[in-house]
Amino acid sequence: MLRAPSAVIRLVLLLLLQAALLGFAFEARAAEYIAAYRSEIQIARQGDVTVTEIITVNAEGHDIKRGIFRDFPLYMLDRQGRRQKVGFEVLSVTRDGKPEEWKTESISGGVRIYMGSQNTQLDRGLHTYELTYRTDRQIRYQENFDEFYWNVTGNGWMFRIDQASVVVQLPPGVKALNTDFFTGPEGATGKDARRTGSETAPGFVTTRALAPNEGLTIAIAMPNGSILPPSTAQQRGWLLRDNLNLMIALPALAVVALFYMWGWRRVGRDPPRGVVVPNWHPPEGLSPALVNYIDNKGFSGQGWDALSASFIDLAVKGYVLLEDLKKSIVIRRTDKPAAPDLPVGQMALLRQLGMANDKFVINKQNGEAVQSLGKLFRQAIEKENRGRYYRANTAYIVVGILLSVLSLAAMLVLGDLNPDLAGLLIMPAFFGLFWGGIAIRLAKSMRNRRSFSSRLGAAFSFAVLGFMGFAVCGAFTISLVESLGNGQWPLFVGVGGIVLLNALFFFLMGAPTPLGAKRMDEIEGLRLYLTLAEKDRMNMNGAPEMSPRHFETLLPYAVALGVEKPWSRTFETWLATAAAGAVAASYHPGWYSGESYGSFGESIGDFSSSMSSTIASTLPQPVASSSSGFSSSGGFSGGGGGGGGGGGW
Known part of the structure; x- marks a missing residue:
């Protein structure tokens, strides 16, 4: 009687063992x-x-x-x-x-x-x-x-x-x-x-x-x-195969560089410049906005610097009154009729301001109107002066861009690009654009210290030396990822170099006309006068003495040239002298209505940047675009020729 349960247990164990064996067999078959x-x-x-x-x-x-x-x-x-x-x-x-x-x-x-x-x-x-x-x-x-x-x-x-x-x-x-x-x-x-x-x-x-x-x-x-x-x-064919990227990328870079150099020598070189001497009068026939336009070969600060200078000039001339320059700007039209010889940009502004006592408020709530006003202002000036003082030589830039696109396409299509490194090409492209921008900013920042040709030479040298440094670092970096395929550095140099050339020659290709070069000399002379120390200004023969009227006349031009701070410090220094006498105690700009001049005078050096930034902050912000990403995978291992591997799909 006691053996029956034992037999049952053995039977169960046998069935479990058979099930396990069947399972293993099934797994083996599967x-x-x-x-x-x-x-x-x-x-x-x-x-x-x-x-x-x-x-x-x-x-x-x-x-x-x-x-x-x-x-x-x-x-x-x-x-x-x-x-x-x-x-x-x-x-x-x-x-x-x-x-x-x-x-x-x-x-x-x-x-x-x-x-x-x-x-x-x-x-x-x-x-x-x-x-x-x-x-x-x-x-x-x-x-x-x-x-x-x-x-x-x-x-x-x-x-x-x-x-x-x-x-x-x-x-x-x-x-x-x-x-x-x-x-x-x-x-x-x-x-x-x-x-x-x-x-x-x-x-x-x-x-x-x-x-x-x-x-x-x-x-x-x-x-x-x-x-x-x-x-x-x-051997020749294999040499080309092994160095395909080098054979394609560097000639492509050279072709773009040679075209831009040829185009620059043909149309981009500046005409001879004259001797720059301090000039205490505004260039004849040039408004502050036009001075900004000529000096920057187009408007600086998207035109808001020129707009700020024009509003100040209109205020100094008595056409408008400026109110509250902190969180917003209120521009109120006076009853002074517009003179027929007003510059076109200022005439366009007065037409938009309307009748006497009408006001135009610059704040976020009025951002679209501010944007529309700025557009009309810029268009009025550009329409009258396009090509007169400066030629952008856009046709050469367009040809250069098309040639660059073809060169990049040849590099990417005909070259031997490692797919795992394709996404990294954005790095040299970004660097070329970034470094070109730095070089251009360097050239512009040196305009007060060197001749124009020296500034361009310095910018070009800065860009080339910087890019050579990038190429060395980039080659070293690429060598670290040799497992993904070396020999890629020519593509990186080619892409970055072509982008750099386009960024650089977009600035270099334009050139002033003979009239523009003459006007630039006059503007440089005015800038020199506005930034001179007081003792140097006093030693100039025939220079007018400082006075509120002289200061206010040149203030819009100082704003247009971005040198309002040294010019304002000069005026404040003069107000502090005994020669100013009662003028210092009673002076208040008639074109400004707001805080007392005491506090206004302390911040007048920041006047332009404050006004321009206030205008810019009122504009509607663009809608952000979505981003995209990408990824790739793959790889090999093995010794000798052949190798690789595989799988199912």
């Missing part, structure tokens, strides 16, 4: 793996290598759904350790003895061959793929022998390989001097294989299954001269 990996290689006397890879896989619909892919590296190291690009051409693909669809795509350092169709679902079970391709530059010409060093399977397969084998057919009449083989993961020196074949067709076969990311590599030494050395024509 696994995806490479049952056999056979490679048949023919080496031609000229050095070309034709490879047929016969790969039998077990597909279960997990990773292998439509087919398999094979990754093949396009780069290897020669005997000197230099990176060289090998040729690769797919000749045929079959599956289970029938032609199979295939396609290729570029990946990091090589090419990926997809075998199968997007519209075909594989049946479960064993399938045999036969991939035939041709490659070159796989022979190493050693001192005492010619060597074929070949990674048969590659170390990048995602499946185990039950058995790998290879047979290498040497050129007619050539026998192997020595052979060797290695198995295991990257860098391993395992010997889990055996030699087969003959001296003229040596073969190798593994003696154990290769785990994922393990491979078989072979080496065959042949007598010197077994493989013909490359011809001169081949």
